[in-house]
Amino acid sequence: xxxxxxxxxxxxxxxxxxxxxxxxxxxxxxxxxxxxxxxxxxxxxxxxxxxxxxxxxxxxxxxxxxxxxxxxxxxxxxxxxxxxxxxxxx
Numbered sequence: 001x002x003x004x005x006x007x008x009x010x011x012x013x014x015x016x017x018x019x020x021x022x023x024x025x026x027x028x029x030x031x032x033x034x035x036x037x038x039x040x041x042x043x044x045x046x047x048x049x050x051x052x053x054x055x056x057x058x059x060x061x062x063x064x065x066x067x068x069x070x071x072x073x074x075x076x077x078x079x080x081x082x083x084x085x086x087x088x089x090x
């Protein structure tokens with residue numbers, strides 16, 4: 001199993017890209033990475049709404065250059081899988 005620092009570096013490298021993250025409980029989160037800190041990754045859900053996110057997702061609003069957007073927060077410690085880019089959108 002990968003460490004928190006591994007997922008932090010992975011998320012930092014792919015900031016701005018579309019990803020699919022699976023947590024350790026099997027919930028999937030699909031969206032664009034808008035920010036990353038040492039504890040969490042912040043995803044903007046595709047289509048701007050949180051539909052399709054598993055039970056227990058944490059959503060909120062994130063200010064970005066004067067705009068507010070819907071984001072979902074996923075703990076780096078809870079990540080169990082990570083897919084990047086167009087391969088997951090067929």
